[in-house]
Amino acid sequence: MTFNRFVKTVFLTEIVKGMALTLKTFFSPPVTRQYPKEKRPAAPGFRGLHALARDFQTGEARCVGCGLCAAVCPSKCIYIYTADSLDHKKIVERYEIEVLRCVFCGLCVEACPYSAVALTEHYEYSDYSRDAFYMTKEKLLANYDKYMGPEKDREYYRKFWHPTSDDFGTPANQAVFRGKQ
Amino acid sequence: MDKGAAELQTRELTINMGPQHPATHGVLRLVLDLDGETVVKCTPYIGYLHRGVEKLAENRTYLSALPLTDRLDYISAMANNQGYCLAVERLFGVEAPERAKYIRTMVAEMSRISSHILWLGTHALDIGAMTVFLYAFREREWLLDLFEMLCGARLTTSYARIGGVRNDVSQEFIDSLYRFTGEFPRRIEEYETLIDQNRIWLKRTKGIGVIEADEAVNWGLSGPTLRGSGVSYDVRKHAPYDAYDKVEFDVPIGKRGDVYDRYRCRMEEMRQSNRIIRQCIEKLPVGPVMAPDAPKISLPPKDNVLKTMESMIHHFVLITKGPMAAPDGEIYSCTEVPKGELGFYFVSDGSGRPYRMRVRAPSFVHASVIPRLCEGSLVADVIANIGTVDIVLGECDR
Numbered sequence: 001m002t003f004n005r006f007v008k009t010v011f012l013t014e015i016v017k018g019m020a021l022t023l024k025t026f027f028s029p030p031v032t033r034q035y036p037k038e039k040r041p042a043a044p045g046f047r048g049l050h051a052l053a054r055d056f057q058t059g060e061a062r063c064v065g066c067g068l069c070a071a072v073c074p075s076k077c078i079y080i081y082t083a084d085s086l087d088h089k090k091i092v093e094r095y096e097i098e099v100l101r102c103v104f105c106g107l108c109v110e111a112c113p114y115s116a117v118a119l120t121e122h123y124e125y126s127d128y129s130r131d132a133f134y135m136t137k138e139k140l141l142a143n144y145d146k147y148m149g150p151e152k153d154r155e156y157y158r159k160f161w162h163p164t165s166d167d168f169g170t171p172a173n174q175a176v177f178r179g180k181q
Numbered sequence: 182m183d184k185g186a187a188e189l190q191t192r193e194l195t196i197n198m199g200p201q202h203p204a205t206h207g208v209l210r211l212v213l214d215l216d217g218e219t220v221v222k223c224t225p226y227i228g229y230l231h232r233g234v235e236k237l238a239e240n241r242t243y244l245s246a247l248p249l250t251d252r253l254d255y256i257s258a259m260a261n262n263q264g265y266c267l268a269v270e271r272l273f274g275v276e277a278p279e280r281a282k283y284i285r286t287m288v289a290e291m292s293r294i295s296s297h298i299l300w301l302g303t304h305a306l307d308i309g310a311m312t313v314f315l316y317a318f319r320e321r322e323w324l325l326d327l328f329e330m331l332c333g334a335r336l337t338t339s340y341a342r343i344g345g346v347r348n349d350v351s352q353e354f355i356d357s358l359y360r361f362t363g364e365f366p367r368r369i370e371e372y373e374t375l376i377d378q379n380r381i382w383l384k385r386t387k388g389i390g391v392i393e394a395d396e397a398v399n400w401g402l403s404g405p406t407l408r409g410s411g412v413s414y415d416v417r418k419h420a421p422y423d424a425y426d427k428v429e430f431d432v433p434i435g436k437r438g439d440v441y442d443r444y445r446c447r448m449e450e451m452r453q454s455n456r457i458i459r460q461c462i463e464k465l466p467v468g469p470v471m472a473p474d475a476p477k478i479s480l481p482p483k484d485n486v487l488k489t490m491e492s493m494i495h496h497f498v499l500i501t502k503g504p505m506a507a508p509d510g511e512i513y514s515c516t517e518v519p520k521g522e523l524g525f526y527f528v529s530d531g532s533g534r535p536y537r538m539r540v541r542a543p544s545f546v547h548a549s550v551i552p553r554l555c556e557g558s559l560v561a562d563v564i565a566n567i568g569t570v571d572i573v574l575g576e577c578d579r
Contacts, residue, residue, distance in 0.1 A: 015380075021374050025316075042329075046334075068497065068500045074241055074248045074249065103248055104334065104337065105248035105251075105337065110347075113483075113486045113487060113493070170468050170469060171349070174349065175349065175351055176465055177355065177464075178352075178355075
């Protein structure tokens with residue numbers, strides 16, 4: 001046994017080093033978040049509770065009932081029932097989402113050509129009954145009013161979900177490495 | 182044999198470990214036959230998390246099947262998305278633009294770090310080192326916040342797309358990630374200070390679960406579990422995909438093939454991943470993030486859908502029927518995910534849905550080697566052996 005090894009074994013140097021680090025961290029500011037008191041802000045584009053966008057002029061749902069969201073949904077949890085109105089316009093009678101089966105992939109939002117279905121940034125929606133998670137059209141519109149408040153007087157649009165043709169090219173202010181700061 | 186001796190005779194004891202055992206990392210069930218403290222026989226039972234992903238994919242279009250891959254290895258969803266999209270791209274013969282390749286490489290390495298951090302934390306926790314777990318989760322949180330900033334979800338990302346990625350990275354993301362890469366090597370040193378030389382850790386890991394190089398190859402191991410035995414095999418080096426041929430990195434290998442060497446391999450891999458991310462950020466080119474010449478495979482830009490006839494038709498057909506340009510044929514494509522080699526095998530009959538999707542999951546192969554590692558060892562080392570092969574049951578059971 002070399003001298004170094006002897007010192008290490010007897011004086012527990014590696015344990016002391018580890019303990020010193022723990023002590024150092026003890027005096028650094030905590031990283032824990034006191035959750036129910038301190039809420040974590042969701043990032044823009046966070047995939048939270050569903051909503052149906054209203055047209056900002058008429059106040060009606062923007063959905064036209066094309067059924068693309070239901071077609072693309074990987075867990076098949078969107079149900080749309082449409083009918084003919086008297087003037088032969090397609091009307092959406094029922095628009096329902098089973099939130100408990102949803103996997104929050106966001107493909108419905110991407111597929112919607114009218115930006116009608118939306119995922120809000122609201123993430124605290126636990127409940128005691130399953131019924132609360134069966135979203136009817138009315139509930140979805142209410143979600144929009146509640147969690148998309150600022151959107152009321154303008155057209156609902158999220159660049160994040162609806163990339164335009166500029167984004168498929170080379171936008172002028174594309175993010176690049178700006179050097180060490 | 183007289184009567185007294187027969188009464189004293191010991192029998193093997195069969196115990197059930199899992200599927201709800203906290204240290205088995207998910208719903209793995211092991212039936213152990215014990216002779217005292219020694220494991221005589223170990224039989225893994227899998228399938229508690231079977232969801233039929235392969236069968237489900239047959240009824241989904243190539244786009245709709247993408248979220249299923251998030252849920253294979255659910256702690257490194259980005260790398261799974263990349264592997265899936267790469268396989269489909271190779272089947273269709275399209276290529277992602279340069280910028281998308283760099284972004285994909287970058288996020289796949291981020292998910293490698295986050296997966297290895299989780300592995301380190303839980304593995305150390307199983308063996309008895311609590312502090313590392315808390316430190317590791319601090320850094321993992323940073324990475325998950327970055328994922329959220331990028332694509333709106335922390336774990337089930339669904340970020341890569343066939344022919345690129347879903348959206349471009351923001352300047353804020355790039356800056357924050359670069360700060361992370363500056364900070365992270367110091368954090369790895371912190372973890373190492375805590376356990377690398379710790380005598381309890383060394384006693385619990387050195388010489389445990391040894392598997393020689395030849396045997397590791399015969400079992401079909403891959404990833405750090407194989408490299409710990411000294412076999413330098415890495416898909417990123419041997420069949421480079423995306424931007425891996427444009428960045429510099431080393432493939433760390435172990436010598437003895439025990440739990441400790443596999444731990445060292447993963448720690449070094451985190452350093453290399455950090456290096457790759459840094460290079461990706463520094464070299465990130467400007468340009469599109471979706472393949473512009475693949476209108477029949479990827480969704481068209483949203484503003485065109487309501488303006489031009491072709492875009493609208495493409496949009497509707499892509500979503501309801503799937504990609505139109507699907508060739509007949511089959512393809513196997515593999516990528517290096519944090520756990521090992523993840524392969525996707527597709528059989529296409531020309532429709533917009535895969536006729537057959539087979540997932541070659543590294544965790545499935547690694548679960549099969551657990552009896553080989555455990556038999557003859559002590560019952561306390563079973564936990565170390567489960568941890569060291571790093572299995573995720575979501576991927577194993579599919």
